[in-house]
Amino acid sequence: MHKVSDIASKCGQFSQxxxxxLMPxxxxxxxxxxxxxxxxxxxKVLDKIDTSLDGFSALGLARPQTRKEEQKFVERFLSGLEKLLxxxxxxxxxxxxKLSLEHCARCQTCVEACPIYTASGHDEVYRPTxxxxxxxxxxNEYAKPGGKALAWLKGEHVELNAATLGRLLESAYRCTLCRRxxxxxxxxxxxxxLTREVRKLFSMEMGIAPKEIHEKGSMLQLRTGSSTGMNARAVRDNVSFLDGEIRDQTGLRIETPWDKEGADVLLIHNAGEILAWPENPMAFAIILEAAGISWxxxxxxxxxxxxxxxxxxxxAQFARVAVRQAEAARKLKVKKIVLGECGHGHKASMVTADRILTGDLNIxxxxxxxxxxxxxxxGRLKLDPSRNDFPxxxxDPCNMVRMMGIVEPQREILRAICPQFREMTPHGVNNYCCGGGSGFAIMSGYNFEDWRFSVAGRxxxxxxxxxxADCPSPDVKxxxxxxxxNCKGQFRDLFQYYGVWEKSGILYGGLAELIVNAMADINQPFIKWEFH
Amino acid sequence: MLTVMLISVALVVFLAGNLVRVVKFLRMPSPLRWELYPIPKGPQERQRYGGSYFEDSDWWTKPRASSHKSEAVFVLKEVFLLRGVWENFRGLWLWSWLLHWGLYLYLLITLFAIGEALLPADAGALVLHAALIYGYRLACPLGLAGALGMLAMRSWHPRVRAFTTRTGIFDLLLLGSIFATGNLLLTTGPDGLHSMIRGLARFPTRLGNHSVTWHLHVCLVAFFLAYFPFTHMTHAYMKYFMWHQVRWDDSASVHDPYAAKELAVNLQRKTSWAAAHIAAGGTAAWSEIVADADGNGAGKRA
Known part of the structure; x- marks a missing residue:
């Protein structure tokens, strides 16, 4: 069993x-x-990047090559630590x-709640504490007066070196922020x-963050309008193509309304849906039009x-994006923003940004x-539940459910339109994370995906x-x-890794698709039983 | 006399230390929301499964139901039954429960004993007097058993052993010693511990002849009082902030007349985060950082 101070060890990999x-x-x-x-x-890669935590690399953090570089690295961390406090x-x-730093009793009551720690077979490095x-x-040691002396006295000394920092940073990307x-x-x-604050320190002070969520994520979104890289013209072209797809598949003639001033609803999807799961925005368009919503x-x-x-x-990136999304709604004078099927988008906009979006930005x-x-x-839609007569x-996406308390609306729908609906155990606010939370679903790092599938999603x-369990055969879809x-992205990759579609016939998808699949006025099934 | 002075100084440190801690937290800037469900507020039906007002359409137009009763029930279960430990770490629960109840009883009976001592002599009812004596007789063994059990758990249980610190052991030894000397005092006479509190509560200028155990117990209690505000044990009351101001704070800014004012203050704060996409080695107000859409480093221009 490792001691906490072992994190500073300069030799070898901390955990194998x-x-x-792994949990069976x-x-x-x-x-x-x-x-x-x-x-x-x-x-060559191993010499260049830090994999000393567990052999995986989410960030591709470059190892300091000289003593001077290491010293600079540590100094920048200490400067960030001071700012964080x-x-x-x-x-x-x-x-x-501060509340979380100062009041932990080290009782370890929390640890078994972590799906990563338990799935790993209780590997100490993934213990949430x-x-x-x-x-x-x-x-305590490096940012408080008298910290060094107290650390020695209390036996809580941790050497501050590149190994400690590299492992601390990587370990901050072994937690999905699910908050169980x-x-x-x-x-x-x-x-x-605390994990998020560690990530924040490295990003805001040292400019170190996974490229998928920073350079190719929030920076790209602020530059082009979307983390997919789609600018306004590209997104309109793509959605127009989806309108055509709706016509081809269902015969419905729908033209997605753009920039309609004074609409009741501004619908904001996770733009990734438009490219990766176009059936979801298509389903939304069909439902909103059929229900006569001004959107x-x-x-x-x-x-x-x-x-x-x-x-x-x-x-900073969080506030910039939140404000720009609200500005778009303000410009259109819509009555409300409706957030599509995106968990973290829900929490970011409705909860965490709540005290940033005041005054006329508080749409x-x-x-x-x-x-x-x-x-x-x-009853505005004519629905036939027998069309969804499959298990x-x-x-429950953590951000919507555990962090927002949106538990029942989705269940009311499923109980109404899916005769074979069954709950997972546990579910609701106690549900387990998909294993792709907090950006993992879009992160591949160097070999990070191996960890994401074999441990985080297990x-x-x-x-x-x-x-x-009552219908394991792949013949039962x-x-x-x-x-x-984000969860769908994780399920796509996780199912592919384990061959779940082939071995068990399990498909994943959104909620809106199930509703359209049950719409009696649409002749063909909307859900295509093809894995993608 | 030294013993009396010691306990007096300890009391002052205890009160001042805890007050400073609370005031420090009250003066923190209004943070962003970070709630976690289930939250014991709103209609009972929703509380059953952990639902929130976000489940209502047009939630911002609906009146918000708040139930202090549900919050109180939740807190009472947590404080007196250690619900969280019971549900998530059953092996630790008994020892933790014994230790906590030992502390609660010791504190409660001591407060009553001080009250009794400060009242006129004939005001002390016989029944109360007896209850206090039996209270101590319950508190000390419970607390000692809890501290010893926790020490054993900390020493061998694989779930906690690697994360047990010297401070953790020290705290348990300290509490264990207080309860152990308390138990010894109980054996010296029918109301040994009780008469000690009564004697001290009157802040006597002279103490009579007392045993070494008596002095040791008072010194240990004095040390604990002075030490307490600087430890994680302040969770006893800081839990209020952790639950009410973080975990259960779901108040929406749309219903908060002060939100815009607080934000204006926060946006004027100067930040010096050094990453290239933030202040880039300079200093800038948060409002400038947020306005800097291209992330080229607002600090350069400030």
Whole structure:
């Protein structure tokens, strides 16, 4: 068993993350030997980047090559630490940060709540309190007066070197910020918050963040309007193409309204849906038109993409995107923003940005699940549940459910239109993360995907398989309803990695697609039972 | 006399230390929301599954139901039954529960004993007097058993052993010693501990002859009082902030007349985050940082 101070060890890999220790899965996924081989990094890469935490690299952090470089690296970290603990630089989260730093009893009551720690076979490096404890000790020793003497006295000394920092940073990307551990803590300590603050320090002070969520994520979104890189013209072209697809598939003539001033609803999708799961925005267009909703989409910068990756790692990026999304709505004078099936987009806009969007930027924001529930329950659509007569289970995206309390609307819909709906165990606010949360679903790093599938997504996969335990045959087609783009991205990759479609016949998709699939006026099934 | 002075100084440190801690948190800037469900507010039906007002269409137009009763029930279960530990770490629960109840009883009975001592002699009812004595007789064994059990858990249980710090052991030894000397005092006479509190509560200028155990117990309690505000044990009351101001704070700015004012203050704060996409080595107000859409480093221009 490792000691916390071992994180500073200059030799070797901190954890081997052995596959033999992984939590067992039910058949036919029970043979560890059947797992796809892990990607082997060549020596040239290993010499260049830091993989000393567990052999995986989410960030491709370059190792300092000289003593001077290491010293500079440590100095920049200490400068960031000081800012993280100041009101001026961190007014956004300093209260939560200090409360969680100062009141942990180290009782470990929270640890079994973590799906990553348990799925790994209790690998210490993934224990939710491990990185928090390292960070807490660094704060106590290096950012408080008399810290060094007290650290020696208390036996809590942690050497501050490049190895410590490299491992701390990588370990901050071994937590999906699902906050199950925070739910379990009797004090209210939030390890996920501490993890996010570590990520924030590295991003805001040192400019270090995974390229997928920073350069190719929030920076790209602020520059072009979307983290997909689609500018206004591209998104309109693509949606216009989808309007054509709707016509071809259903015979319905729908023209998605753009920039309609005074509309009741500004619908903001996760723009990734338009490219990766076009059936979801198509389904929304069909439902909203059939229900007679006055709606529009916006072609303003960030007005057509609900993602806000800053939520996971950077307050400045977070605030910039949130404000631009609200500005798009203000310009159109819409009555409300409705957020499409994107979990973190929901939380970013409706909860975390709430105290940033005041005055005329405080355009009311609502979940699409609520609007869909109202439409379905109101009877405005003619629905035939027998069209959805296949086993369906529901994944609860952490951001919508555990962090927003949107639990029942999606269930009301499924109970109304899916005769074979069944819950996972546990579900609702206690549900497990998909394993792709906090940006993981779009991150590949160097070999990060191997970890994301074999460890981070393992508990969720088990939960899904258990929900369909009464019909395991691939001949029985089954559906995991995941009303979140990020979660769908994780399911796509996770299912592919384990061969879930071939071995178990389980497909994943959104909620709106199930509603359209049940619409009696549409002749052909909307859901295509093809894995993609 | 030294013993009396010690406990007096400890009390002052205890009160001042805790006050400073609370005031520090009250003066924190208004942070961004970071709530976590279930939140014991709103209609009972929603509380059952952890739902929120976000489940309502046009939620910002609806009146917000708030139930202090539900919050109180939740807190009482947490404080007196240690619900969180029971649900998530059953092996630790018994020892933690014993330790906490030992502390609660000791504190409660001591407060009553001080009250009794400060009242006129004939005001102390016989029943109350007896209850206080039996209270101590319950508190000390409970607390000692809890501290010893926790120490054992900390020493061998694989879930906690690697994360047990010297401070953690020290805290348990300290509490264990207080309860152990308390137990010893209980054996010296029918109301040994109670008469000690009564004696001290009157802040006597002279103390009578007392045993070494008596002095040791008072010194340990004094040390604990002075030490407490600087430890994680302040979770006893800081939990209020952690639950009410973070985990359960779902108040929307649309219903908060002060939100815009607080934001204006926060946006004027100067930041010096050094990354190229923020202040880039300079200093800028948060309002400038947010306005800098291309992320080229607002600090350069400030």
């Amino acid at each position: 993350a052995p596959v033999q220790s 899965l039910p058949a036919p996924y029970d043979r560890i030997a059947d797992l796809p081989p892990r990607k082997v990094l060549n020596q 100041s009101k001026e630089n961190n007014w956004t989260f300093i209260e939560q940060l 491990f990185r928090s404890e390292v960070f807490r000790r660094l704060v 551990c925070a739910q379990a803590c009797p004090m209210g300590v939030d390890n996920a918050l 529009t989409m916006s072609s303003e910068l960030a007005g057509y993409d609900s993602v806000n990756y800053g939520l996971w790692y950077d307050d 009311p924001r609502e979940s699409a699940l609520v609007l869909l529930r109202d439409i379905v329950i109101s 369906v289970t529901l994944h 508990t969720k996969l088990k939960q899904i398989l258990d929900a369909f 089954k559906y995991v309803c995941a009303p979140c783009s």
